Each structure stands twice: as C-alpha cells, then as structure tokens.
Amino acid sequence: MPTDIRIKKGLNINLVGVAEATTSKAVASNVYNIRLADFHGLTPKLLLKEGAEVKAGEAIFYNKAYPAMKFVSPVSGELVAIERGARRKILNLKILADKQQTALEHKPLDPAKASAADIRAFLLESGCWPFIKQRPYDVIAHPEEVPKSIFVSAYVTAPLAADINYTLSGREKELQAAIDGLAKLTPGKIHISIGKGENSPFAQLKGFERHTVSGPHPAGLVGTLINRIDPINKGERIWTLSPQDLVIIGEALLTGKFNPERIVALAGSCVKKPKYYTTKIGAEISTLLYASGVNQKDFRVINGDVLTGSKSRPDGHLGFYNNCVSVITEGDDYEFFGWTKPVFDKISSTRSLTFSWMHPNKKYDLDTNTNGEHRAFVVTGLYEEVFPLDIYPLQLLKACMYKDLDEMEQLGLYEVIPEDFSLTEFVCISKQPHQEIIREGLDYLQKEIG
Template identity: 75%
Template sequence: MSKDIRIKKGLNINLVGAAEQTTTKAVLSNVYAINLNDFHGITPKMLVKQGAEVKAGEPLFYNKNREDMMFVSPVSGELVEINRGARRRILSLKILADKEQAVASHSPLKVDPATKDEVKAFLLKSGAWPFIKQRPYDIIANPDDTPKAIFISGYTTAPLAAESDYVLQGKEEELQAAINALGKLTPGKVHVSVGSASSSTLSVLSGIELHKVSGPHPAGLVGTQINRIDPINKGETVWTVSPQDLVIIGELLLTGKFNPERIVALSGSCVKAPKYYKTKIGAEISTFLYSSGVTDDKFRVVNGDVLTGSKSKPDGHLGFYNNTVSVIPEGDDYDLFGWNKPIFNKISATRALTFSWMQPNKKYDLNTNTNGEHRAFVVTGMYEKVFPMDIYPLQLLKACMVQDLDEMEQLGLYEVAPEDFALTEFVCVSKQPHQQIIREGLDLLYKEIG
C-alpha cells in the first residue's frame, strides 16, 4: 500500500531539449577521471602510485578518517595523473583505460543470511559505500551511525534530468538485492518514492514503504520527501541513495564485480538530438556530447542538471553522482532595458511584467545569464512560494551567513542540503549563491558540533 504525498509549493522549469527515451552506447573513453570534489569532506590517502596498473573495482585510495572505506577505479588501466592543489591536496585522478578491461572480483554476498556488519564490510571494501549519503550534512554516510530510515527518490522533477522510470527498466533483480541489503542497515523503513502516475520498477519491489508523490519541483528531491515523511531532528540520521546507484550496489552484491555503468541523459536546447547514452562514471563528456551534435558555438556544458550541476568543459569528465549532462546557451549577452519591458521568453515566479504564469506548460530556451548582479537580500516573499519545507528559508540563509550556530540548528539546517535551495537561488532577485551559503553553513555546523 502506498502513501500519497502532494506538494503544492514549487516551480516547474520546463526547458527545451528534454532527452528522447532512446539509449545509445557512448564511444569508449580513453581517459576516466575521479574528481575528489564529488566526495565532500573526505581526506584521501592513496593506495597506489602514479604509473601503477589498476583493475576496475580495485581501490585507489581510502578515507583517512575511516581506513576501511575504499574508493575504487571505474576501469582498468594506468593511473597516469594525480592532480594536486595547495598543500598537495589531491584534486583529481586520471586513469588511461585499457582496451581489454580487467575487473577485480569479490565473492558475491548472500544478503538474506548476512548480518548488518557483514553487509557494511562488503560495501566498504568493494567501493560501493560512497554511494550512500547521509542527512544531516549531506556527506558520505558514517558507517558507525545507525540511520532511523533510508530514503530513495525515483520521482524526477528537476529540469532536463534523467527520468528514473526509463533508466531503471529491466533492473528489478539488482534493485531488489540492493534494497534487501539496505534494509539490514536500519531498524526503520526503506522509503521509496515514485510519481503518482508512475509505473516505475521501484514500485514493485518488496521490503519498502512506497510513497506516490505529485507536485512541482522540488517534489522529486529526497530532502522534500524526508521533510514530509519523517523529518530529521537533532541527533537523528537518515541515509539516502539515488536509484542508479542502487543498481550498481545490487549488481555488486549479485556478481561481486563493480560495474560503474551510467545511463546519462544528454539534454538541452544546444543539443541537436538529445537522448540517453550508456557510459561509465568518470568518462569524458566529449565521448557522447558531439555524437548528438551541438547547435551553437557559445554553449555551456553543465555536469548535472541546470539547477544543481557544475560548469564543465566539453572534454571534462562525468561526475561520480551525475546521470545528466545539460547543454544550454552561454548567457554572455544582455537585453537593453530587459528589466523594464514585458517579458515573454523567460520563466519567473512573479507576475510583474512577465507572462510565464499564463502558460505553465510552455517550454523555454533559457541561457546562463543571471539577468542581474549580486546585491543585498531583498525581502520579497518569493522564496517561501517555491520552498515546500516547513522551514523559513530566508532566515536560515542569513543565519548561515552570520555563522549563528544556535539559529542554524533551530531553523532546520539539519534537514537540508544545498540542492534543496537550488530553486530559491533560481528565483532570487538578489542573485545570492544560496547553495554555496548552505554548503558553508553545513560545513561549519559539522566542524563545530558534528
């Protein structure tokens, strides 16, 4: 039996260039990269040296604060580059892939008779643990904690993002194995959310509590669902896993082999034929970007969706957690008196000189222009209209900026992640970097209270 969740506050950003639901195998990448920025708060300790030969699934480094937490290579090949920054901090690793792939193997884990500790040990040593993240703090989960529940969102509402219903087709066995294993790690429930009209593979799994969600973005974000289903209080922890990462975990449990395969949505108005590509974590974006063709000379590649992704070069590499690459026009031109005339080609949460509210299903071709400069916070009440959590977003942002720990706690920082503020950042007339502010607030709270 499912439990329905209806979200009323939010804003759907309908963009031109949604990926057609056909999948093509991407050209094999010569070089794969692991960006350490994807593992927030992790201090890596290398296990192999530059020039070493590694197998797919073989550990490259471990977490300094948790030596049994391994991070593994997505492919077999030569570790050709260890890119370091200030104080010799490791920024990224690059592996030159072999033509014939060799895979490190583990003994498959029989989940049903396995204990909680055996499941944890298997996921830690095999490199699958980094796929499990925790709230509060939005970091890789601490294996020593016991979460009160685990949340998985299979409802996609972010603009141009990969549709979970499509990419999970035919993965029932892997998903069920992963769910069975995760159920061992919590005394609570494994909450799975799908769209209200969805026929998702996730909805037929056993051992879950199913929720059918409807409403505008950010209804599909796991933070919104946690807030409605089982909010986080001080001292409590919940874990989250994305659906495609469940597939990797499940296949690893069943076969003993780490297969970091991704079905990536290449989307955006600058792509001639937006569709899905089968590739691997860390692959060069150019291996599938130019296969679909690019329609504009000035475009921006976003590693992720347009609200939460990061700017990337065409020869950049797919992020560890990303299953979407968005390509939209670079906004380096300006409208003369654009702020003082009727606007028909942009989305706005306000009705002042804009008409997007009259055509809620219209698709727009937006660029990266912020249409204004950074300025002090202007109190407009717009954040509350698109922020569905029972939290005061403006007050929480200000508490983070002034580093008031007591206010940050009382206003609900434990419940949120930077992605939960992507939509308020989009509608912000003050052009404040909301996601960065929340990330810095979470880091401070973890350092001081953790």
C-alpha cells in the same frame, strides 16, 4: 504503509531539449577521471602511485578518517596522473583505460541471508559505500553510525533530468537486492517515492515503504520527502541514495563485481539530438557531445541538471553521482532596459511584466544569464512560494551567513542540503548564491558541533 504526498509549493522549469527515450552506447573513453570534489569533506590517502596498473574495482585510495572505506577505479588501466592543488591537495585521479578490460572480483553475497556486518563490510571493500550519503551535512555516511531510516526518491522533477523510470527499466532484480541489503543496516524503514500514476520499476518490489508523490519541483528532491515523512532532529542520522546507485550496489552484491555503468541523459537546447547514452562513471563528456552534436558555438556544459550541476569543460568527465549532462546557451549578453519591458521568453514566479504563468506547459530556451547583479537580500516572499519544506528559507540563509549556531539549529539546518535551495536560488531577485551559503553553513555546523 504507503502514503500519497501532494506538493503545492514549487515551480516547474520546462526547458527545450529533453532527452528522447532512446539509448545508444557511448564511445569508450580513453581516460577516466575520479574527481575528489565529488566527495565533500573527505581526506583521501592514496594506495597507488602514479604509473601503477589497476583493475576495474580495485581500490585507489581510502578515507583517512575511516581506512576501511575504499574508493575504486571505474576501469582497468594505468594511473597516469595525480593532479594536485594548493598544499598538495589531491584534485583529480586520471586512469588511462586498457583496451581489454579486467575486473577485480569479490565473493557474491546473498542479501537475504547475509548479516548487517557482512553487508557493511562488502560495501566498504567493493567501493559501493560512497554511494550512501547522510543527512545532516550531506557527506558520505559513516559506517559505524546507524540511521533511523533510509530515503530514495525515484520521482524526477528537476529540469532536463534523466527519466528514472526509463533508465532503470529491466533492473528490478538489482534494485531488489540493494533494498534487501540496505534494510539490514537500519532499524527503521526504507522510504522510496515514485510519481503518482507512473509505471515505476519500484512498483512491484518489496521490503520498503512506498510513497506516491505529485506536484511541481522540488517535489522530486529527497529532502522534500524527508521533510514530509521523517524530519531530522539534532543527533539523528538519515541515509539517502540515488536510484541509479541502487543498481550498482545490487549488481555488486549479486555478481561480486563493481560495475560503474550508467545510462546518462545528454539534454539541453544546444544538443542536436538529446538522448540517452550508456557510459561509465568518470567517462569523458566529449564522447557524448560529439556523438549527438552541438548546434552552436557559445554553450555551457553542466555536469548534472541545470539547477544543481557544476560547470564543466566539454573535455571534462562525468561526475561520480551524476546521470545527466546538460548543455545550454552561455548567457554572456545583456538586454538594454530589460527590466522595464514585458518578458515573454523567460520563466518567472512573479506576474510583474512576465507571462510564463499563463503558459504552464510551454518549454523555454533559457541561457545561463543571471539577468541582474548580486545585491543584498530583498524581502519579497518569493522563496516561500517555491519552498515546500516546513522551514523559513530566508531566515536560515541569513543565519548561515552570520554563523549563528543556535539559529542555524533551530531553523532546521540539520534537515537540508544545498540542492534543497536550488529553486529559491533560481527565483532570487537578489542573485544570492543560496546553495553555496547552505554548504558553508553545513560545514561550519559540522566543524563546531559534529
């Protein structure tokens, strides 16, 4: 049954440089990269050696813990580099793309007629399974575990994030195929949220429970949706997917081909012409930057949105799960007595010498400066004002820091992932790395309890 969800706690961060609703085809990259850090907790086993020829959609490595789970190349070409780190840990796999692309083809599958076993086997073999994440632990879902429900958030509230309604327009057929296939993998429901009053591509689709959501960020995070509809208890599993990944899964089911194409938002105050580009997973970010242009020398490229993305070099590559690249000013300067004077050009959740609360719709040109140094937690109550989940954020962060398993469980660590704490990290006057703390807590919980 559809529900209306209104989120009151949160904070919208309106930034300059939102991508315009126009799309161009990006210049094809010469080299594509698979970054192993995108698959947290995975131990890869290579199927190919350096110098091997590979087709688009052909497996390059598999999950050591579950060999049937394959990870495929986004393009056809030559595996030119296997970059390793400490203890020969694989960091990156680089593929030099062919000028003429060839793709590996599988037999298409009708999701309405296929069994759950057929759907599962197809997703594993085609390389689509890694798009399915699970809670708790924020890792790739285990194929033999059955989730009690599946969640997708198609309501976007993160700053500078891609507009899902725009990027998925016209892809209803693929979305419906993905929903029909995934519905076979859970005895529960598929829950999808859309913005209240928005013209969403999910509005006319079937086979799931629709929820209309309104409110400030983090209302658009899937964790907020889970907390309001079907919270996670110990021993339970919930799967989550991004809307753009549903398109790839649906297209693979219908055509038998793995097509890693994405419509990516290039946004931020440092971009001359913020807009959308059609490109592929693992493509060079420079192909987008040079097309739109950058209006200053000192800037930071963020692979993802400004709250949850990772710092990247301009010659870096698009992440496996990302459909947004943010470019903002590098904040390497310090204001003299900045903490003693009124602030008019920054966003703050407090009213102490700050005035952003008077202009809720104003757009700001913020940089990466933290405006302060790391210090011990200061109890201010700010986290609770922007954290809509039914969880005590400060207490959970501290429990993760001193690794108290009982407290971590009781305070709701099973239910959250790092991105749920991105906004509390933004407003934190102690400059604590909230997302890093939660990530370490989840890893410890999984290691000790599983």
